[in-house]
Amino acid sequence: MELTTEQFIHDFELTLNEQQQTILSTATPSELFVALAHTIRQYYTPLWIERNKKLQENKDKIAYYFSVEFLPGRMLETNLLNLGILDVVKEGFAQLGIDFTQVKQAEHDMALGNGGLGRLAAAFMDSLATTGYAGFGNGLRYKYGLFKQRIVNGYQVELPDAWFGSIGNVWETRKDHDIVDVRFFGNVYMTDAGNGKLKPVYSDAQVLRAVPYDVPQLGYGNGVVNNLRLWDVEIPEEYELSYPTIEDRRRVEDITAVLYPDDSSDEGKKLRLMQEYFMTSAGLQTIVKSYLKLGLPLERIYEKVSVHINDTHPAVAPAEFMRILIDEYGLEWDDAWNATQKVMSYTNHTILSEALEKWHTGLFAHVLPRVYQIIVEIDNRYAAQMSAQGVDYETIENTRIVRNNQVHMAHLAIIGGHSVNGVAQIHTELLKEDTLRDFYKVSPEKFNNKTNGIVQRRWTQIAAPGLSKTIDKWIGQGWRSDIHELRKLNEYVDNSQAQADFWEVKQLAKQRLADYIEQTTGVHVTTDAIFDVQVKRLHAYKRQLLNVMHIIKLYWDIKDNPEGEFTPRVFIFGAKAAPGYHFAKSIIKIINELANLINNDEQIGDKLKVVFLENYRVSLAELIIPAANVSEQISLASKEASGTSNMKFMMTGAVTMATLDGANIEIKDEVGDDNIVIFGMTKDDVYNHYATRDYYSRGIYDNDPVIHRVVNTFVDGTIPNCQREGSEIFDALITYNDEYFLLQDFTSYVEAQEHLTQLYADRARWMHMSMTNIANSDKFTSDDTIRQYAQEIWNLSLPSHGKHR
Numbered sequence: 001m002e003l004t005t006e007q008f009i010h011d012f013e014l015t016l017n018e019q020q021q022t023i024l025s026t027a028t029p030s031e032l033f034v035a036l037a038h039t040i041r042q043y044y045t046p047l048w049i050e051r052n053k054k055l056q057e058n059k060d061k062i063a064y065y066f067s068v069e070f071l072p073g074r075m076l077e078t079n080l081l082n083l084g085i086l087d088v089v090k091e092g093f094a095q096l097g098i099d100f101t102q103v104k105q106a107e108h109d110m111a112l113g114n115g116g117l118g119r120l121a122a123a124f125m126d127s128l129a130t131t132g133y134a135g136f137g138n139g140l141r142y143k144y145g146l147f148k149q150r151i152v153n154g155y156q157v158e159l160p161d162a163w164f165g166s167i168g169n170v171w172e173t174r175k176d177h178d179i180v181d182v183r184f185f186g187n188v189y190m191t192d193a194g195n196g197k198l199k200p201v202y203s204d205a206q207v208l209r210a211v212p213y214d215v216p217q218l219g220y221g222n223g224v225v226n227n228l229r230l231w232d233v234e235i236p237e238e239y240e241l242s243y244p245t246i247e248d249r250r251r252v253e254d255i256t257a258v259l260y261p262d263d264s265s266d267e268g269k270k271l272r273l274m275q276e277y278f279m280t281s282a283g284l285q286t287i288v289k290s291y292l293k294l295g296l297p298l299e300r301i302y303e304k305v306s307v308h309i310n311d312t313h314p315a316v317a318p319a320e321f322m323r324i325l326i327d328e329y330g331l332e333w334d335d336a337w338n339a340t341q342k343v344m345s346y347t348n349h350t351i352l353s354e355a356l357e358k359w360h361t362g363l364f365a366h367v368l369p370r371v372y373q374i375i376v377e378i379d380n381r382y383a384a385q386m387s388a389q390g391v392d393y394e395t396i397e398n399t400r401i402v403r404n405n406q407v408h409m410a411h412l413a414i415i416g417g418h419s420v421n422g423v424a425q426i427h428t429e430l431l432k433e434d435t436l437r438d439f440y441k442v443s444p445e446k447f448n449n450k451t452n453g454i455v456q457r458r459w460t461q462i463a464a465p466g467l468s469k470t471i472d473k474w475i476g477q478g479w480r481s482d483i484h485e486l487r488k489l490n491e492y493v494d495n496s497q498a499q500a501d502f503w504e505v506k507q508l509a510k511q512r513l514a515d516y517i518e519q520t521t522g523v524h525v526t527t528d529a530i531f532d533v534q535v536k537r538l539h540a541y542k543r544q545l546l547n548v549m550h551i552i553k554l555y556w557d558i559k560d561n562p563e564g565e566f567t568p569r570v571f572i573f574g575a576k577a578a579p580g581y582h583f584a585k586s587i588i589k590i591i592n593e594l595a596n597l598i599n600n601d602e603q604i605g606d607k608l609k610v611v612f613l614e615n616y617r618v619s620l621a622e623l624i625i626p627a628a629n630v631s632e633q634i635s636l637a638s639k640e641a642s643g644t645s646n647m648k649f650m651m652t653g654a655v656t657m658a659t660l661d662g663a664n665i666e667i668k669d670e671v672g673d674d675n676i677v678i679f680g681m682t683k684d685d686v687y688n689h690y691a692t693r694d695y696y697s698r699g700i701y702d703n704d705p706v707i708h709r710v711v712n713t714f715v716d717g718t719i720p721n722c723q724r725e726g727s728e729i730f731d732a733l734i735t736y737n738d739e740y741f742l743l744q745d746f747t748s749y750v751e752a753q754e755h756l757t758q759l760y761a762d763r764a765r766w767m768h769m770s771m772t773n774i775a776n777s778d779k780f781t782s783d784d785t786i787r788q789y790a791q792e793i794w795n796l797s798l799p800s801h802g803k804h805r
């Protein structure tokens with residue numbers, strides 16, 4: 001949008017005065033933030049209204065992305081950048097003597113997600129608007145997002161994330177006109193509906209009010225505004241007699257109170273099922289309502305609506321959609337089922353069996369009696385259809401939805417939809433070969449791959465403005481709107497001046513991080529050191545412990561030979577552990593106690609530093625990632641579905657230390673073997689060990705003195721104040737046979753790290769690698785990923801109105 005600095009200053013001061021009754025000289029950073037947010041709301045609201053009007057008029061098809069998690073982090077700078085006024089606002093603030101950075105930091109992260117899945121959903125919202133597609137999000141308006149992590153005496157402590165705080169969500173708008181009711185519990189029996197049909201009658205159901213709050217999703221430089229709808233719960237006045245006490249009311253408000261902080265194991269909690277059904281039912285009801293305004297037959301709703309199921313969490317969708325079409329609108333089963341399968345599609349984000357939700361039939365039928373009836377009907381008809389097609393009994397049994405008193409949500413999502421995708425090539429192959437092989441056998445046509453992506457605008461222009469200007473200097477600004485122009489940088493990867501520029505801008509980013517580290521942890525780190533970073537959720541399969549074992553090896557190397565040649569390294573960790581994940585929390589304790597040991601050891605000095613940065617989140621990732629030299633992507637091959645931080649590190653010039661897992665493989669394909677450091681077992685090596693059950697970690701421990709010493713360091717008192725955690729880790733590695741093959745991959749990892757140290761010592765070689773990673777990272781833009789979803793899964797065409805990228 002066209003906006004002059006003068007006009008902006010006028011609008012901003014007016015908003016500050018009128019809406020906040022505050023004047024510049026006394027306003028706090030958060031008052032300035034709210035005023036700025038309200039000022040730009042005035043700029044995009046007309047675009048938003050225009051957008052919805054046009055989509056309705058032109059009957060454009062809309063895709064709805066259902067996710068229990070959305071992790072946008074801060075939205076201010078993205079909204080300013082996408083409106084094309086970031087520089088104007090920065091200039092305006094400079095003229096007003098306002099510190100823009102202070103104001104941006106007044107915004108609380110919108111942390112309504114755990115990790116990769118939630119962040120990907122937020123990225124897709126940005127890319128849908130930027131590519132111009134009509135793609136809307138549907139989720140939950142949690143009062144408390146992912147817990148705030150504090151490290152107390154080395155231990156993770158979880159604190160509520162009161163993100164609404166004093167200013168609430170400045171970006172949201174309550175939409176009363178789309179309120180709907182959602183029913184839980186009670187009993188359902190079928191009665192004669194008169195027209196030879198049966199209809200369900202509910203008795204003593206609990207009826208709750210679903211209230212939508214819409215958050216705008218602005219496209220980059222195209223005036224497109226899509227919608228992220230977050231549902232909140234209220235008690236309908238007409239039912240308040242059923243909730244006489246505050247306790248009763250609070251129990252209801254619990255439904256949207258807090259995000260479940262687990263990112264890999266299904267707790268199976270009733271409230272979680274209610275959360276999943278609440279957002280799914282409310283979303284589908286309003287989708288059908290707005291579709292019917294188009295005056296088209298419900299049987300053909302799939303021509304105008306796609307609903308995407310983000311992992312198993314909203315997988316009740318196909319059954320709920322059937323309930324709405326049949327019970328609420330009287331469609332025939334077959335017409336409803338035909339529409340359902342054409343509307344629904346599903347993405348799997350993990351092969352970990354404990355993460356694939358399976359609800360006990362008793363609990364499910366208790367909470368959702370009618371939906372359960374429909375699931376049983378879907379399941380029976382599926383089994384009948386499969387056996388009619390001659391599918392063998394065992395395959396049918398393995399793919400049924402209801403088995404062993406459990407409702408397998410992934411099975412419902414696959415049977416109830418037309419598409420199943422993995423999030424990286426190796427992951428999709430594993431779904432076909434192993435995790436979902438019986439489904440691949442009966443409906444191979446449903447399976448496809450959609451390799452994840454990232455919003456390059458956030459991780460370059462916003463998180464790394466210095467790097468972005470350096471790229472401008474060498475290849476112009478075209479890459480800012482067409483990321484594929486980044487490839488032009490390949491021409492300069494051996495240009496000494498270019499290398500000097502990119503080295504310098506990385507050093508500046510490292511200094512910015514070093515200042516934050518000193519300020520928050522008191523640890524002083526030198527930017528002469530290699531910044532080696534591992535930031536992601538704490539999980540055994542991501543093998544933060546392998547990183548720790550390497551650090552212990554380096555510790556002994558220095559202690560054995562304090563005068564020896566050593567390239568200084570700073571190991572930086574950021575990771576939250578699910579509160580109930582005890583082993584993960586023990587690893588956090590070990591990392592912090594190892595850090596204390598090393599960081600206070602005179603003899604080691606600056607050679608080695610270990611830092612655990614608390615409360616890792618999106619806004620902290622924006623500070624850490626551009627400052628990294630090494631990106632640790634060391635999961636056991638086959639376990640990390642894709643990873644997305646790997647792509648962010650690549651795009652900001654880090655060199656990846658990687659196993660052949662997830663999207664690491666596709667990063668290698670883009671940069672070539674010489675510009676990445678690969679180690680460890682392949683997926684096939686891992687599966688061979690599973691098949692032969694021949695892995696014996698104690699054997700390696702007994703026969704390899706280096707590994708023996710490193711493993712013993714966990715229990716021999718070298719690392720103080722963590723005896724219990726140390727023996728837990730020793731047991732996991734030796735007694736319980738090292739589930740994630742750390743000892744098997746250790747030597748290969750150490751050799752790879754030594755190789756990396758040599759590469760770093762050769763500045764020209766290193767900068768060739770660093771710049772090659774930046775230049776070829778365009779492959780991983782989520783704009784392209786979302787185009788593939790739109791064209792190959794949702795069959796979306798670009799709306800006839802509005803500009804498109």
Ligand SMILES: CCc1ccc([C@H](C)CC(=O)N[C@@H]2O[C@H](CO)[C@@H](O)[C@H](O)[C@H]2O)cc1
Pocket residue numbers: 114115116117118120262263264265266267311349350355356357423452640641642643644662
């Ligand atoms: C039921 C508890 C629960 C909650 C979240 C999840 C998510 C699927 C976990 C997750 O975030 N998976 C990550 O998804 C990313 C986006 O596709 C991938 O890049 C990561 O590899 C994958 O671990 C599983 C189980």
